Amino acid sequence: MKLRITLITALVIFSVKGQASDLDVIVKLSGSWKFSIGDSIAWAGKNFNHDKWDEVIVPGSWESNGYVGYNGYAWYRKKFIIDEYYEDKTFYLDVGKIDDVDEVYINGHKIGSRGIFPPHYKTAYNQHRIYSFPASYLDKENIIAVRVYDKQMDGGLIDNVNLCVDYNNSMLEVDLSGEWKFKTSHNKKWKDPDYNDSDWENIFVPMNWESQNYEEYDGYAWYRKTFTVPDNLTNQDLMLVLGKIDDIDIVYLNGKILGSVLKTIDDQRPNRQFINKKNAWNVLRSYEIPKELIRENNTICIAVYDTHGKGGIYKGPVGIMTKRNFARSGLDDSPFGKADNIIEAFIYELIY
Amino acid sequence: MVVFRIIYRTVIIFISLNLITGYYVLKSQDLEKIIDLKGKWRFSISEKSDWEKNSFDDSNWDLVNVPSRWENEGYYGYNGYGFYRKTFNSPSSVNSLTLELHLGYIDDADVVYLNGEIIGASGSFPPNYSTAYKSFRRYVIPENLLKPRNNVLAIKVYDFELTGGIVGGDIGIFKEKNALVVIEDLRGKWKFKTGDNLAFKKTDYDDSKWDEIWVPSFWENLGYRNYDGFAWYRKKVFIPQEYKDKTIVLALGQIDDNDQTFLNGKLVGQIGDFDGNNVKQWSNYDYRQVRAYYLSPNQFKAGQYNLIAVRVYDIKKGGGMYEGVIALAELKKFVLYWRNKNE
Numbered sequence: 001m002k003l004r005i006t007l008i009t010a011l012v013i014f015s016v017k018g019q020a021s022d023l024d025v026i027v028k029l030s031g032s033w034k035f036s037i038g039d040s041i042a043w044a045g046k047n048f049n050h051d052k053w054d055e056v057i058v059p060g061s062w063e064s065n066g067y068v069g070y071n072g073y074a075w076y077r078k079k080f081i082i083d084e085y086y087e088d089k090t091f092y093l094d095v096g097k098i099d100d101v102d103e104v105y106i107n108g109h110k111i112g113s114r115g116i117f118p119p120h121y122k123t124a125y126n127q128h129r130i131y132s133f134p135a136s137y138l139d140k141e142n143i144i145a146v147r148v149y150d151k152q153m154d155g156g157l158i159d160n161v162n163l164c165v166d167y168n169n170s171m172l173e174v175d176l177s178g179e180w181k182f183k184t185s186h187n188k189k190w191k192d193p194d195y196n197d198s199d200w201e202n203i204f205v206p207m208n209w210e211s212q213n214y215e216e217y218d219g220y221a222w223y224r225k226t227f228t229v230p231d232n233l234t235n236q237d238l239m240l241v242l243g244k245i246d247d248i249d250i251v252y253l254n255g256k257i258l259g260s261v262l263k264t265i266d267d268q269r270p271n272r273q274f275i276n277k278k279n280a281w282n283v284l285r286s287y288e289i290p291k292e293l294i295r296e297n298n299t300i301c302i303a304v305y306d307t308h309g310k311g312g313i314y315k316g317p318v319g320i321m322t323k324r325n326f327a328r329s330g331l332d333d334s335p336f337g338k339a340d341n342i343i344e345a346f347i348y349e350l351i352y
Numbered sequence: 353m354v355v356f357r358i359i360y361r362t363v364i365i366f367i368s369l370n371l372i373t374g375y376y377v378l379k380s381q382d383l384e385k386i387i388d389l390k391g392k393w394r395f396s397i398s399e400k401s402d403w404e405k406n407s408f409d410d411s412n413w414d415l416v417n418v419p420s421r422w423e424n425e426g427y428y429g430y431n432g433y434g435f436y437r438k439t440f441n442s443p444s445s446v447n448s449l450t451l452e453l454h455l456g457y458i459d460d461a462d463v464v465y466l467n468g469e470i471i472g473a474s475g476s477f478p479p480n481y482s483t484a485y486k487s488f489r490r491y492v493i494p495e496n497l498l499k500p501r502n503n504v505l506a507i508k509v510y511d512f513e514l515t516g517g518i519v520g521g522d523i524g525i526f527k528e529k530n531a532l533v534v535i536e537d538l539r540g541k542w543k544f545k546t547g548d549n550l551a552f553k554k555t556d557y558d559d560s561k562w563d564e565i566w567v568p569s570f571w572e573n574l575g576y577r578n579y580d581g582f583a584w585y586r587k588k589v590f591i592p593q594e595y596k597d598k599t600i601v602l603a604l605g606q607i608d609d610n611d612q613t614f615l616n617g618k619l620v621g622q623i624g625d626f627d628g629n630n631v632k633q634w635s636n637y638d639y640r641q642v643r644a645y646y647l648s649p650n651q652f653k654a655g656q657y658n659l660i661a662v663r664v665y666d667i668k669k670g671g672g673m674y675e676g677v678i679a680l681a682e683l684k685k686f687v688l689y690w691r692n693k694n695e
Contacts, residue, residue, distance in 0.1 A: 065694075066686070066689075068686075069642035
């Protein structure tokens with residue numbers, strides 16, 4: 001019994017520590033960056049010569065770097081070298097919070113944006129940015145270019161910047177981390193693969209939504225993403241792995257229910273019963289994908305209900321694995337709990 | 353220097369406000385005292401219209417200690433006007449700089465003349481008396497007003513009750529260390545008009561009949577008692593040809609509360625949203641935001657005069673261009689100045 005309590009304690013501590021995201025840093029990019037006020041799309045490119053630009057320290061607002069009172073557009077650029085070989089197919093640029101609006105380029109490829117530039121300006125100063133991009137964008141010598149717009153007060157790159165990979169991704173056949181469509185509240189129509197989600201916000205998965213401009217949001221939210229499955233996988237037994245979700249999820253693939261933590265909890269194994277039913281947030285989600293459900297273009301829709309505290313798909317891996325690799329991965333070795341009334345009410349509302 | 357007399361005529365009534373000042377004020381370690389003005393000053397009770405002039409002979413006036421309440425200098429129980437005068441020399445190396453005069457705390461209201469020109473005021477004299485005894489007096493001395501020899505500082509003080517005079521603080525003239533290297537210092541006289549008319553932004557608008565006002569200061573301290581609402585500041589500034597390819601910064605310090613700033617008729621920056629006569633604040637701290645409008649070469653005319661027009665909206669209490677770095681400077685110099693400060 002003592003061992004079990006220790007395990008519970010350890011799980012709680014781990015979950016608090018690993019709240020934002022669990023990426024593995026491969027290049028630290030804080031320090032001196034090239035900087036210019038103004039705005040030109042030419043500054044996104046890899047071959048633009050920025051030697052004459054000023055240098056500023058990141059992290060730090062541009063005001064703290066001497067540009068007091070400056071509001072408007074400015075660009076940051078930094079060169080970095082990758083001299084190790086990485087097998088990873090997906091890389092992540094963790095740029096932290098940016099005040100107010102940004103657009104990030106790797107070697108001229110746009111990899112992400114948060115907030116809205118004028119004339120329909122909308123700040124995202126409180127949003128932690130992680131942008132994923134394919135390995136094909138990287139060379140040995142690379143340029144990051146960040147376009148920033150600040151409306152008032154402090155502006156710029158105010159957090160550490162890191163280039164990351166996720167070691168967990170090596171077990172994935174299809175990596176589904178990165179940009180997803182996201183909307184708070186709830187509507188049963190949103191499980192429809194043909195529903196038009198183009199006006200939804202972009203959100204990074206896996207990372208809790210509190211870090212992405214949905215501070216203290218509890219309740220319903222939906223995630224949507226469209227992906228393709230390579231031909232060589234269509235005949236295999238596949239699993240959809242969604243990492244950890246805070247708290248409750250119901251997952252639809254191409255409009256059909258694929259699973260829910262509730263089902264998982266109902267399937268609990270006798271020796272896992274010590275885990276409290278409220279621990280759904282700590283259950284690793286893995287759902288078998290029936291072969292007949294898979295199409296050329298697939299849409300995953302996930303309804304999430306967060307009871308309190310942080311919410312959302314907050315920890316990876318997120319993607320598709322063969323059943324065989326999943327069994328070998330050890331990911332299955334996660335504690336289960338039992339549904340409680342909140343959960344039952346939730347699933348009732350969603351399905352009926 | 354006619355300007356200061358014009359201000360004097362304007363400044364019939366001084367009023368004091370309990371305003372929050374002190375944000376972005378220079379730290380004491382940023383200032384170097386170059387002339388110490390503590391010690392014996394000439395003093396007389398009462399006031400007369402020619403006592404601020406350099407030519408006035410104060411040799412038979414009493415000598416009193418500054419700072420010290422006049423009750424301790426032999427004027428026990430005296431309330432009313434008192435006049436202080438001090439003659440001093442100034443090292444010629446600093447006279448071309450913009451300097452700061454510190455007079456500490458004055459009980460209750462004052463107007464300050466240097467070489468016959470008014471350089472600042474706090475509180476207000478009767479019949480609309482108000483005290484400013486809690487305010488530390490910092491007044492800007494414009495460049496080239498000081499002379500190597502025989503400068504005269506003349507201070508008219510009004511005390512309503514209890515203690516009176518220049519009562520405490522470090523009195524002297526200070527120079528800012530690592531001061532901003534400017535193209536043009538924009539403190540000093542500006543054209544000023546209350547009210548609102550977008551034609552005021554135009555370069556060819558004739559402002560010759562406008563008042564002149566001292567910047568930086570709340571307009572309440574300079575005769576516009578209790579005025580809230582729109583007002584405009586205008587100033588012409590020459591930008592030398594050498595800056596034709598440079599980015600320059602138009603720094604206007606802090607403005608209470610909101611502003612739209614025009615250069616040669618074109619909007620170059622603002623704090624707050626202006627929609628007709630409606631002004632929407634961005635936050636409750638707009639009055640503390642540093643105005644620094646960064647101008648690319650196509651936004652100004654090098655080798656010519658450029659017209660700065662600042663449309664200000666004050667919601668309540670103190671209004672106008674009241675504090676901070678107010679200058680035109682090259683981008684690199686401006687950034688360097690703040691980097692040194694941040695270190």
